[in-house]
Amino acid sequence: MDRTIFSGQRIPRELVVLPTEEYYRRRYRSDRRGRWLLLLVTALAVVVGAAGSRANVPGDTVTREVSLAQAGSGDLLFRTGGQGSYQPAVHLNSRAVLRVRGLLAEVELEQAFENTTGSWQEAVYVFPLPAQAAVNRLEIRLGERRIVGKIRERQQARRIYREARAAGKRAALLEQQRPNLFTSQVANIAPGEKVHVTVRFLMPVGFDSGSFSLRLPTTLTPRYIPGRVDAADETVQALRLDGNGWALPTDQVPDAHKISPFMQPAAELTASGSHRIAIEVDLEGGLPLADIHSPYHDIDFKQAGGGTYAVSLRGGDAVMDRDFVLRWRPRQSALPQAALFTGVVADDAVTSGGDSRDEGHAGRAGTYLQLLLLPPDLPGKIRRLPREVIYVIDTSGSMGGSSIRQARDSLLLALSRLQPGDRFNIIEFNSVTRPVFPRPVDATTENLRLARVQVEALQARGGTEMAPALRKAFEQQLPGDETLVRQVVFITDGAVGNEAALFELVRQSLGDTRLFTVGIGSAPNRHFMRKAAQIGRGASITIGDIGEVSARMQSLFAKLEHPLVTDLQVTWPKGLHVDAYPKKIPDLYRGEPLRLVARVRGPELHGKLMVSGRLAGRQFRRELALTPGREEGGLGSLWARSRIEALRDRQRTVGEGSAAGEKLRDNILQLALAFQLVSPYTSFVAVEQAPVRPKVAGLANSPVPNAVARGQVLQRQSYPATATGIHAQLLVALGLLGLGAGLGWERPPRRSSWRALRASVGRRLRHWLRRWLPDPRRARLTLEQQLVRAR
Amino acid sequence: MLRFLLVMSFLLAGAWQLGGAAWLLAKAHLAHYLIDDAWEQQLRSGEPVRPWPWADTWPVARLSLGGGRPLLVMSGSSGQALAFGPGLVENSGAPGARDRNTVIAAHRDTHFNGLRDLRAGQVVRLQDIRGRWYRYRVSSSRVVDSRREQMPIQAGPGLVLVTCYPFDALSAGGPLRFVVHAEYLGAGRSQEA
Numbered sequence: 001m002d003r004t005i006f007s008g009q010r011i012p013r014e015l016v017v018l019p020t021e022e023y024y025r026r027r028y029r030s031d032r033r034g035r036w037l038l039l040l041v042t043a044l045a046v047v048v049g050a051a052g053s054r055a056n057v058p059g060d061t062v063t064r065e066v067s068l069a070q071a072g073s074g075d076l077l078f079r080t081g082g083q084g085s086y087q088p089a090v091h092l093n094s095r096a097v098l099r100v101r102g103l104l105a106e107v108e109l110e111q112a113f114e115n116t117t118g119s120w121q122e123a124v125y126v127f128p129l130p131a132q133a134a135v136n137r138l139e140i141r142l143g144e145r146r147i148v149g150k151i152r153e154r155q156q157a158r159r160i161y162r163e164a165r166a167a168g169k170r171a172a173l174l175e176q177q178r179p180n181l182f183t184s185q186v187a188n189i190a191p192g193e194k195v196h197v198t199v200r201f202l203m204p205v206g207f208d209s210g211s212f213s214l215r216l217p218t219t220l221t222p223r224y225i226p227g228r229v230d231a232a233d234e235t236v237q238a239l240r241l242d243g244n245g246w247a248l249p250t251d252q253v254p255d256a257h258k259i260s261p262f263m264q265p266a267a268e269l270t271a272s273g274s275h276r277i278a279i280e281v282d283l284e285g286g287l288p289l290a291d292i293h294s295p296y297h298d299i300d301f302k303q304a305g306g307g308t309y310a311v312s313l314r315g316g317d318a319v320m321d322r323d324f325v326l327r328w329r330p331r332q333s334a335l336p337q338a339a340l341f342t343g344v345v346a347d348d349a350v351t352s353g354g355d356s357r358d359e360g361h362a363g364r365a366g367t368y369l370q371l372l373l374l375p376p377d378l379p380g381k382i383r384r385l386p387r388e389v390i391y392v393i394d395t396s397g398s399m400g401g402s403s404i405r406q407a408r409d410s411l412l413l414a415l416s417r418l419q420p421g422d423r424f425n426i427i428e429f430n431s432v433t434r435p436v437f438p439r440p441v442d443a444t445t446e447n448l449r450l451a452r453v454q455v456e457a458l459q460a461r462g463g464t465e466m467a468p469a470l471r472k473a474f475e476q477q478l479p480g481d482e483t484l485v486r487q488v489v490f491i492t493d494g495a496v497g498n499e500a501a502l503f504e505l506v507r508q509s510l511g512d513t514r515l516f517t518v519g520i521g522s523a524p525n526r527h528f529m530r531k532a533a534q535i536g537r538g539a540s541i542t543i544g545d546i547g548e549v550s551a552r553m554q555s556l557f558a559k560l561e562h563p564l565v566t567d568l569q570v571t572w573p574k575g576l577h578v579d580a581y582p583k584k585i586p587d588l589y590r591g592e593p594l595r596l597v598a599r600v601r602g603p604e605l606h607g608k609l610m611v612s613g614r615l616a617g618r619q620f621r622r623e624l625a626l627t628p629g630r631e632e633g634g635l636g637s638l639w640a641r642s643r644i645e646a647l648r649d650r651q652r653t654v655g656e657g658s659a660a661g662e663k664l665r666d667n668i669l670q671l672a673l674a675f676q677l678v679s680p681y682t683s684f685v686a687v688e689q690a691p692v693r694p695k696v697a698g699l700a701n702s703p704v705p706n707a708v709a710r711g712q713v714l715q716r717q718s719y720p721a722t723a724t725g726i727h728a729q730l731l732v733a734l735g736l737l738g739l740g741a742g743l744g745w746e747r748p749p750r751r752s753s754w755r756a757l758r759a760s761v762g763r764r765l766r767h768w769l770r771r772w773l774p775d776p777r778r779a780r781l782t783l784e785q786q787l788v789r790a791r
Numbered sequence: 792m793l794r795f796l797l798v799m800s801f802l803l804a805g806a807w808q809l810g811g812a813a814w815l816l817a818k819a820h821l822a823h824y825l826i827d828d829a830w831e832q833q834l835r836s837g838e839p840v841r842p843w844p845w846a847d848t849w850p851v852a853r854l855s856l857g858g859g860r861p862l863l864v865m866s867g868s869s870g871q872a873l874a875f876g877p878g879l880v881e882n883s884g885a886p887g888a889r890d891r892n893t894v895i896a897a898h899r900d901t902h903f904n905g906l907r908d909l910r911a912g913q914v915v916r917l918q919d920i921r922g923r924w925y926r927y928r929v930s931s932s933r934v935v936d937s938r939r940e941q942m943p944i945q946a947g948p949g950l951v952l953v954t955c956y957p958f959d960a961l962s963a964g965g966p967l968r969f970v971v972h973a974e975y976l977g978a979g980r981s982q983e984a
Binding site: 728732743760 | 806954
């Protein structure tokens with residue numbers, strides 16, 4: 001019997017059409033095509049997105065680099081350079097030989113100026129020297145001939161130089177612009193000729209925490225010039241045409257054009273064989289050393305016996321884009337508690353200039369002393385006093401590059417040292433001053449976290465308006481609470497042109513606060529760091545590399561957190577006429593020695609020097625026998641340099657233009673002439689007797705640029721973006737529209753594309769609606785059924 | 792369905808790009824009517840006049856590159872200024888300044904397209920806001936790499952025209968610049984056209 005089989009409609013087998021191979025082939029092909037299409041679309045979308053976002057901001061790349069001119073009132077000007085690309089006409093290479101004897105370093109810095117052009121040149125080179133350099137000799141060398149420079153009053157030296165230049169004689173002039181910034185000018189360098197200018201100077205060797213150090217800068221960080229350019233001033237107008245610097249004089253920095261040499265990337269300079277320095281150091285300390293190293297250079301050294309070491313740069317020379325620093329540490333057991341060096345200058349001493357200048361010799365006679373004395377060590381553990389620290393961080397454009405990273409890291413490290421009970425604040429400044437908190441706050445976890453977030457976001461841009469920041473830092477600390485130790489930690493590269501005004505500001509608004517400076521970067525302004533800390537009764541450290549941050553900051557913390565040696569008194573034996581500097585002995589921070597430079601007149605050196613002081617509540621006393629020790633030349637120059645510095649400090653407080661200031665100027669002038677020192681009022685000038693430049697040949701003036709310090713960003717005015725990308729945009733638009741239209745066209749074979757579009761939109765809409773609206777035909781829930789029925 | 796979405800997205804993106812380009816072109820060309828008015832007004836009054844109240848730039852000079860309509864030079868070389876016309880670069884000299892040269896930059900694909908046709912010896916004229924014309928003679932032109940060189944702002948009279956290079960490059964933001972140097976010839980008659 002037949003059973004009814006419930007099944008769908010049966011289809012006779014012969015009617016069934018199975019998919020053929022062709023079907024599968026087509027099907028997969030179209031599928032693959034779809035996938036390719038998807039890929040293409042994605043890629044296109046990415047490209048379009050990128051192009052669109054770029055095309056929409058044509059002006060955004062205009063001046064990424066902050067130009068100095070925009071940063072302040074200083075103005076960016078090239079003097080020569082023809083068509084804009086600046087190729088220095090005169091190449092410069094240096095060679096420094098440092099001889100260290102005891103606590104004194106004598107440096108011969110030879111600058112070789114090579115004229116690479118076919119015309120006669122005058123080279124103008126603004127270069128840095130160590131902050132305490134006493135420059136006492138200038139010499140020109142041409143092959144085998146030597147011309148020794150003479151010290152003259154500044155204006156007179158200029159005049160002599162100008163006349164020699166005009167007459168076609170070879171001449172060199174060495175002027176001081178800042179205690180650590182000098183200008184050397186060499187006139188009438190023949191085409192293809194090389195002229196060597198040797199500058200000799202003396203400087204004291206640094207000593208801190210058992211380690212000696214030397215620093216020789218080779219380039220500088222461009223100084224920010226605050227103030228307003230008075231364009232109407234006639235002298236300014238004249239200087240614009242004659243200036244060798246990029247900056248114009250302002251009301252605050254009248255010599256801005258003299259301290260703003262052009263900068264050029266080191267790679268460009270060294271590519272043409274310029275700006276390399278060879279450095280050799282002879283250490284004659286006489287002490288067996290435990291360690292000797294240079295943090296920023298690779299060095300080789302060998303022991304020559306008798307505690308003498310010869311140090312040189314590995315590979316001979318290095319690019320002049322960072323300070324050279326040498327540190328050496330004697331063995332702990334060999335380190336003396338005191339060191340005394342003496343030098344005698346007799347009445348009939350011949351000056352190093354070797355000429356017939358007689359006046360002033362009488363002023364030089366005497367015995368000169370250099371003294372270093374270590375205070376006693378701290379007795380045991382010391383109670384830490386609560387502190388109120390204001391951190392001031394420089395975020396100006398000159399801090400760009402690696403400097404700002406070093407500064408940020410230093411600050412974060414400093415924040416981590418704060419303990420409950422301390423108070424702190426952070427002031428960031430560039431063109432404007434921004435404190436993180438309106439007033440110093442307690443060092444709670446929350447406040448520190450807030451501060452850390454702000455510090456990590458710091459960026460370097462804008463000018464260096466230091467005065468408002470310093471003022472703000474000093475007025476942060478309200479009078480009243482006497483229990484807190486008040487400190488300002490100032491993290492900067494010191495790249496400012498108005499140092500003197502800032503020193504005066506520090507002196508006047510310091511109160512009982514102490515100012516510590518942290519110098520940042522490959523070429524910080526050490527003069528500013530040292531002097532600001534000295535006036536601020538604090539200490540100064542320098543960080544030149546990101547890897548150094550931790551170690552150097554530790555030494556700063558040691559100074560910040562340990563008690564000082566105070567009430568230092570030096571008593572000289574009776575009968576001696578002593579003129580010692582510094583006049584008022586500063587308090588000593590941990591690791592710092594007592595240092596003095598003195599001139600002693602009267603009878604032979606005799607008796608004992610007595611030093612007394614107070615450390616952590618205890619009185620201490622030291623005695624040192626004064627014996628005419630080893631003869632050390634150059635101590636006289638060092639003493640005179642210290643005296644000039646002291647006189648300049650006094651002059652700054654009374655004002656340079658005042659009657660007292662004029663008198664001090666005369667004192668400085670006499671002193672500098674007597675000791676053959678370059679000073680603000682005296683310069684060295686060397687002139688060859690015979691003219692060399694033919695009358696018909698012209699003389700071109702070419703400033704020698706300084707290399708941009710390592711890790712820093714050259715601040716210059718860059719070209720604006722001068723394309724809209726409109727063509728690319730149009731092309732992309734065309735392509736997209738074409739593609740869209742093409743795809744839309746292809747699909748419906750017979751119907752018009754508009755109807756296809758409408759149908760497809762309708763279908764899509766229905767499909768979508770169906771997912772969200774109840775379908776009366778499929779209503780299952782009671783609510784839905786009710787709703788359907790109600791309709 | 793996918794295809795439909797594709798078509799729509801292509802069309803939309805295309806329209807967006809087209810609109811952007813058109814907007815740039817419109818800014819470059821249409822704004823000139825307003826800027827022209829401002830310039831005329833400025834010549835009469837001698838005071839800087841903003842072409843529209845919210846403009847962040849204003850015309851500071853008129854530049855005639857030989858043939859064609861003179862171009863109005865805007866103050867500053869920011870993107871906003873360059874969208875409307877050639878820009879007088881900050882810190883460079885005013886037209887006719889003796890103590891520093893005048894540097895003018897413009898987009899290669901809008902206003903300074905004609906720069907490639909300038910030949911050495913050709914005379915370029917510049918009018919300052921007092922209506923005085925100054926004449927410069929093209930001395931040379933060259934291509935520089937903006938990553939390596941600074942703007943040639945120098946202490947001396949002269950005119951420098953800057954635009955992007957190559958002229959027909961598709962994308963914006965390349966590092967090369969086309970720089971035309973012109974030497975100062977002197978001041979022309981006051982109302983020379």
